[in-house]
Amino acid sequence: MMVINTVLSVMAYDYPPEKLAVYLSDDGGSELTFYALTQAAMFSKHWLPYCRNYKIEPRSPAAYFKSASRPSNTKHDRDYIFVKKLFEEMKDRIENVTNSGRVPDELRLEHEGFSEWDSFTSPRDHAAIVKILLDHNDDNEGQSLPNLVYMAREKRPSHFHNFKAGAMNALIRVSSKISNGSIILNVDCDMYSNSSDTVRDALCFFMDEEKGHEIAFVQYPQCFENVTKNEVYGGSMRVLREVDFHGMDGNGGPMYVGTGCFHRRDILLGKNFDGESRIDWTLENDHNDTTENMIEEIKNLASCTFEIDTEWGKEMGLKYGCPVEDVITGLSIHCRGWKSVFYNPKREAFIGVSATTLDQILVQHKRWSEGDLMVLLSKYSPLWYGLGRVNPGLIMGYLMYCLWAPSSVPTLYYSIIPSLCLLKGVPLFPTVTSEWFLPFAYVIFAICAFDYLEFLWCGGTTRGWWNDRRIWLYKRTSSYLYAFLDTILGSDLSFVISSKVMDNDVKARHEKEIMEFGVASPLTTTVATIAMLNLVCLLRLVMKSMLMDTTTRRVYYETMAVHVVLCAALVALNMPLYWALFVRKDNGKIPDSVTIKSVILALFISIIFYLL
Ligand SMILES: O=c1ccn([C@@H]2O[C@H](COP(=O)(O)OP(=O)(O)O[C@H]3O[C@H](CO)[C@@H](O)[C@H](O)[C@H]3O)[C@@H](O)[C@H]2O)c(=O)[nH]1
Numbered sequence: 001m002m003v004i005n006t007v008l009s010v011m012a013y014d015y016p017p018e019k020l021a022v023y024l025s026d027d028g029g030s031e032l033t034f035y036a037l038t039q040a041a042m043f044s045k046h047w048l049p050y051c052r053n054y055k056i057e058p059r060s061p062a063a064y065f066k067s068a069s070r071p072s073n074t075k076h077d078r079d080y081i082f083v084k085k086l087f088e089e090m091k092d093r094i095e096n097v098t099n100s101g102r103v104p105d106e107l108r109l110e111h112e113g114f115s116e117w118d119s120f121t122s123p124r125d126h127a128a129i130v131k132i133l134l135d136h137n138d139d140n141e142g143q144s145l146p147n148l149v150y151m152a153r154e155k156r157p158s159h160f161h162n163f164k165a166g167a168m169n170a171l172i173r174v175s176s177k178i179s180n181g182s183i184i185l186n187v188d189c190d191m192y193s194n195s196s197d198t199v200r201d202a203l204c205f206f207m208d209e210e211k212g213h214e215i216a217f218v219q220y221p222q223c224f225e226n227v228t229k230n231e232v233y234g235g236s237m238r239v240l241r242e243v244d245f246h247g248m249d250g251n252g253g254p255m256y257v258g259t260g261c262f263h264r265r266d267i268l269l270g271k272n273f274d275g276e277s278r279i280d281w282t283l284e285n286d287h288n289d290t291t292e293n294m295i296e297e298i299k300n301l302a303s304c305t306f307e308i309d310t311e312w313g314k315e316m317g318l319k320y321g322c323p324v325e326d327v328i329t330g331l332s333i334h335c336r337g338w339k340s341v342f343y344n345p346k347r348e349a350f351i352g353v354s355a356t357t358l359d360q361i362l363v364q365h366k367r368w369s370e371g372d373l374m375v376l377l378s379k380y381s382p383l384w385y386g387l388g389r390v391n392p393g394l395i396m397g398y399l400m401y402c403l404w405a406p407s408s409v410p411t412l413y414y415s416i417i418p419s420l421c422l423l424k425g426v427p428l429f430p431t432v433t434s435e436w437f438l439p440f441a442y443v444i445f446a447i448c449a450f451d452y453l454e455f456l457w458c459g460g461t462t463r464g465w466w467n468d469r470r471i472w473l474y475k476r477t478s479s480y481l482y483a484f485l486d487t488i489l490g491s492d493l494s495f496v497i498s499s500k501v502m503d504n505d506v507k508a509r510h511e512k513e514i515m516e517f518g519v520a521s522p523l524t525t526t527v528a529t530i531a532m533l534n535l536v537c538l539l540r541l542v543m544k545s546m547l548m549d550t551t552t553r554r555v556y557y558e559t560m561a562v563h564v565v566l567c568a569a570l571v572a573l574n575m576p577l578y579w580a581l582f583v584r585k586d587n588g589k590i591p592d593s594v595t596i597k598s599v600i601l602a603l604f605i606s607i608i609f610y611l612l
């Protein structure tokens, strides 16, 4: 249903439907998805006229019916009830089929497309499937509908599929034979369009008479509907959206982030900037009527052998070999001389779902930081390749992300060593009475204050900032650390897909803003061990200082001030983690195995350090 809502929302853009074509790439090659899409095609005949007639927003039916109140106008209300009923019925049908795990035989007769699954062996081993579900059919008011195409590219165990980049490139080729629009919007399956003006807005940039010809892509920010008020996982990316990306925009344009992005097709295919290549807007899309012959030809474009000995994935289309195919593709476009635009309208253009457990966010950030570090070390490194090709400001913008993984090392140092030094009273920083203390105090204070104000200014809450700091720490000492180690030690890349579905238990805790630890993974163990280590050091400090006389205590705190502040701040940040270690009983608490490991490790490290 989530995918179907995404599809329907983009079909319903306020834009001439005969110029729109919507493609769904189903990398899972699932007949359930295909079934859902056939249902969406039928429902769209009612949904699109309804959207058009009443100018409703948003145009994802699920999001609309969740937020809309019953219309006061009688005709509208009648239509509302009718369309809502159709939607609920479709939802029931799709959920029934999904729950049963297969499409029943009598339903398979409804569409000849299901025969494609007769020869289907597994999601990893099947022929290409391309089905045109709507080919300028009329809606129930006689107006044209956009094209609607289902594609599952060929998958064979013998051929590497290159994850999302592979899927996107197959889509680019397949669409070139069917609609061949000069502008391509790509949207992740879990991000619906929240504003029907978005296509027209984006086109304004491309059509701008002065600057339009320089622009390769228009990137909208990623917004999320399931982030709670105080964002326990720091998932809102608000500073990135309200500050960082505007900064990149002023220096040549934002990165491409893989979703909510309009690309010029010719540039995505590898065209260099020559200062005058404008889109010929007078050209009609070559809407060929697709015959059976053509479908065979099109399937060939989605076969896994098509790219052999071609430039696809290298100089053409999205680039392969990097877990952040989007960033490296966008960077190469910038390096070819093009600009991009960041557009962040008041009404969010795309809304998706963000991670709802700690493990998900850590895994996602491991992929991102590892990918960004690979970009730094790749041919397209912003440092070496970008220098001289793009604005130095933009290089710095890219570096902010490319250096995520290496930043784990200093963070790890500061979250362990100063605290351990407390055990024996070895000062690493100047004492409070020395003038050298000032720079340290200034940096600590200034960074925290700046960060805090920036967060508030971007619409966050104080608690949200505090939570954000915690996630900042966890990401740096686990995701980024492992990403860094994996990259230097050269382990294999993978695209672990973020989970899109969550059970009710997890959902309830998420709504209450209780952090979900749940999974026993090396990432959680690392985070828990560091938290325990700091707790041990702080408890030891408290015990020690109780035994001291007043003067010794004062001198001790003066010399160890920075250590005490760091250690206490880390313990304060980790409060929810201690709670999840020792108090909580629900399924989201830290698993016992992790508790035992982290306590033993923390004690072991501190004893060793103490004895050294
Ligand atoms: O083998 C694959 C893996 C993923 N996808 C699709 O890629 C999209 C993004 O995957 P998701 O698991 O949601 O990843 P995120 O961590 O949310 O991805 C973010 O980061 C990625 C890498 O930088 C970008 O590609 C995404 O657009 C961006 O949303 C989804 O629509 C997937 O269906 C595929 O088609 N094939």
Ligand SMILES: [Mn+2]
Residues within 6 Å of the ligand: 188, 190, 352, 498
């Ligand atoms: Mn996603």
